[in-house]
Amino acid sequence: MLIELAVGDAYGAGFEYADPDFIAERNLLTGYVQHPTHLGVRPGAYTDDTQMTLAIAELLISGDSWGREALAECFVRAYHRDPRDGYARRFQLFLDTVHSGADLLARIDPVSDKSGAAMRAGPIGLLPTVDDVLHYTLEQARITHDTADGIAAAQAAALAVHYCHHRLGPVAELPEWIGAELDRSWARPWRGRVGSKGWMSVRAALTALSMSTRLSQVLHTAVAWTGDVDTVATIALAAGSRATDIEQDLPNSLVDGLENGAYGRDYLRQVDTRLLAEFS
Numbered sequence: 220m221l222i223e224l225a226v227g228d229a230y231g232a233g234f235e236y237a238d239p240d241f242i243a244e245r246n247l248l249t250g251y252v253q254h255p256t257h258l259g260v261r262p263g264a265y266t267d268d269t270q271m272t273l274a275i276a277e278l279l280i281s282g283d284s285w286g287r288e289a290l291a292e293c294f295v296r297a298y299h300r301d302p303r304d305g306y307a308r309r310f311q312l313f314l315d316t317v318h319s320g321a322d323l324l325a326r327i328d329p330v331s332d333k334s335g336a337a338m339r340a341g342p343i344g345l346l347p348t349v350d351d352v353l354h355y356t357l358e359q360a361r362i363t364h365d366t367a368d369g370i371a372a373a374q375a376a377a378l379a380v381h382y383c384h385h386r387l388g389p390v391a392e393l394p395e396w397i398g399a400e401l402d403r404s405w406a407r408p409w410r411g412r413v414g415s416k417g418w419m420s421v422r423a424a425l426t427a428l429s430m431s432t433r434l435s436q437v438l439h440t441a442v443a444w445t446g447d448v449d450t451v452a453t454i455a456l457a458a459g460s461r462a463t464d465i466e467q468d469l470p471n472s473l474v475d476g477l478e479n480g481a482y483g484r485d486y487l488r489q490v491d492t493r494l495l496a497e498f499s
């Protein structure tokens with residue numbers, strides 16, 4: 220799951236809010252694309268979406284208790300051991316000045332309704348029950364996105380993984396199921412450019428999943444929406460990687476081209492193995 224969502228994030232990062240013509244020409248899945256203006260994110264590098272998801276995955280397999288301070292601490296640690304671009308500018312400037320979970324909690328104003336809590340929620344979907352998924356996701360969302368929309372988007376993203384991982388039905392019926400669990404609006408198909416609100420990325424991801432039979436198709440569709448597509452691709456590939464009715468056909472060029480430094484491909488694969496062993 221972590222490898223696939225990181226591929227989605229890194230591939231989507233080349234197209235985030237890029238011109239639709241640029242996307243139409245280059246969204247070919249043949250390799251990573253240098254973003255036309257975000258020159259600090261090189262092709263094959265993942266962004267905040269994967270880094271924060273990794274932090275959550277590590278906490279889930281650590282045996283440590285799930286709580287506000289532990290969550291805040293794992294976000295701070297994941298950033299400072301491996302600082303990278305891709306975070307929202309203001310949040311990154313804030314993270315640069317924060318050195319512990321307690322410090323983050325004391326100083327953050329967690330009022331965002333954007334996609335940050337949803338983009339990192341995937342691993343929580345592996346938990347055994349819907350109630351666990353909703354509760355754990357609520358706790359992690361509240362660290363930075365303590366708003367009704369920010370929390371609901373995170374819960375919908377985690378439930379998408381839950382539905383696929385626990386084989387609750389065909390992926391084509393995923394939006395309907397989330398609509399029944401949370402709110403009817405999640406069942407409505409997405410169309411067009413994806414803005415910065417969390418619910419937009421999740422709705423676009425659910426639609427991409429429900430239209431697809433192959434993981435490469437999920438990725439292509441997620442990016443073709445245009446807008447905040449690294450987040451759409453991260454959310455969609457986290458769930459799609461666990462779906463037995465989605466063919467796992469990500470191109471080798473994307474898997475092999477994923478960054479492989481200290482916290483890159485090999486590290487993600489190790490954590491992935493432990494995570495799936497813990498929750499299978």
Ligand SMILES: [Mg+2]
Nearest residue numbers: 266267268449
């Ligand atoms: Mg990102």
